Amino acid sequence: xxxxxxxxxxxxxxxxxxxxxxxxxxxxxxxxxxxxxxxxxxxxxxxxxxxxxxxxxxxxxxxxxxxxxxxxxxxxxxxxxxxxxxxxxxxxxxxxxxxxxxxxxxxxxxxxxx
Amino acid sequence: xxxxxxxxxxxxxxxxxxxxxxxxxxxxxxxxxxxxxxxxxxxxxxxxxxxxxxxxxxxxxxxxxxxxxxxxxxxxxxxxxxxxxxxxxxxxxxxxxxxxxxxxxxxxxxxxxx
Numbered sequence: 736x737x738x739x740x741x742x743x744x745x746x747x748x749x750x751x752x753x754x755x756x757x758x759x760x761x762x763x764x765x766x767x768x769x770x771x772x773x774x775x776x777x778x779x780x781x782x783x784x785x786x787x788x789x790x791x792x793x794x795x796x797x798x799x800x801x802x803x804x805x806x807x808x809x810x811x812x813x814x815x816x817x818x819x820x821x822x823x824x825x826x827x828x829x830x831x832x833x834x835x836x837x838x839x840x841x842x843x844x845x846x847x848x849x
Numbered sequence: 850x851x852x853x854x855x856x857x858x859x860x861x862x863x864x865x866x867x868x869x870x871x872x873x874x875x876x877x878x879x880x881x882x883x884x885x886x887x888x889x890x891x892x893x894x895x896x897x898x899x900x901x902x903x904x905x906x907x908x909x910x911x912x913x914x915x916x917x918x919x920x921x922x923x924x925x926x927x928x929x930x931x932x933x934x935x936x937x938x939x940x941x942x943x944x945x946x947x948x949x950x951x952x953x954x955x956x957x958x959x960x961x962x963x
Binding site: 767769771776777778779780781784786824828834835836837839840841842844 | 853855879880882889890891892894897899939941943945950951952953954955956957959
């Protein structure tokens with residue numbers, strides 16, 4: 736099946752710093768790629784997605800580009816805010832016959848200080 | 850508004866007790882999932898169901914049971930056989946047969962064994 740390797744954290748930044756969280760994947764074909772965000776004590780929310788190679792997903796100032804050459808989907812933000820403190824998960828369909836099943840990275844804890 | 854609800858938000862269990870976590874969705878989604886999240890860790894799949902009256906074990910099904918009698922409901926029972934049940938439990942769903950391929954998550958239930 737498909738798999739994902741996500742940059743380990745935690746990541747601690749000052750407000751307005753640049754953020755990169757690395758994500759690489761192994762997959763059959765070109766499945767959709769996702770970034771989910773989990774704020775403290777809450778469930779996961781879809782942050783952004785890309786459905787094909789070279790697509791760029793973006794939301795709330797975050798961006799990630801689907802790069803098939805490097806099998807990567809790194810998450811970036813030019814200027815983080817305290818409110819971005821959360822856990823970020825990279826994910827993709829698990830593959831095989833189980834429709835809708837996702838494979839998640841281990842999550843990266845981001846803490847942004849004022 | 851459509852979405853996924855989980856109840857209760859916090860649940861306390863005594864040793865040897867079975868407890869049931871509720872998950873309801875009004876998104877008309879076919880497939881539903883249960884995940885377990887331990888502190889500082891990623892998501893692990895417990896059970897999933899792609900259609901009413903059918904479900905499959907995930908990666909860590911031992912000590913858990915589920916049912917899927919209605920499309921909108923997918924309750925999870927944590928049995929006394931689960932030796933370390935303290936965790937955050939997340940329910941998710943996805944629609945089959947459309948271009949929307951991301952999972953939608955509920956707000957989670959935090960289970961603590963006393």
